[in-house]
Amino acid sequence: MIYIELNIKLKKVLDLLKKKPAILAFVTICNSSALAQVDIGYKFGGVTTDVRSNPNFSDKNRISYQLGLYLNLDPLPFLSLQTEVLYTRTRVQNIVAVDGLKTGMKGMGYWSVPLLFQVNPMPFLRIGAGPQWNFHTNRYKYRITDDQQAFKNFMSLALDAEVKVSGSTRLYIRMNKGIERFENISDGKSGKINRWEFGIQRSLMKK
Known part of the structure; x- marks a missing residue:
């Protein structure tokens, strides 16, 4: 029965x-x-930063660094999903004093969390794109009129490529284009941060 x-x-x-x-x-x-195959590891590398759409800031590239952890999920042989927690050091220079913000180099830190949708056209190559959220770590350091924060969190669009050079190591390069303003200056200009990121990504699970 x-x-x-x-x-x-x-x-x-x-x-x-x-x-x-x-x-x-x-x-x-x-x-x-x-x-799905799960991969966890760390990454570190260099960063170049420039500011667009706000003439109060220098548009010259400033070099700094980033490091963090990544999690990669491979549900299919040709498709993967990757997220990360990165600390990215960022430097910008304002060349005009606006709203009480003094001129000079401003050193800032961001915790960055991207969500990348990747395709794998070849066994050694990943190409991905997706949103990245950038959270300011020391935004209270710089102030403008009425004691407001001069800088804030912002979102960017990440375009990423990774090349496998060994079983556990990949080289990466990423273009991060700002799609939201990063400053609170009230002169009608909307500054956006663009970054080139490049470095080494190493797995803690693969040999």
């Missing part, structure tokens, strides 16, 4: 999946995610 009841329940489930393709697709995705 138990065997017959189990067969009847199984048949009902299969009939439901045939009638509901969306449910079948969801189950397939979940199953693929469960079998």
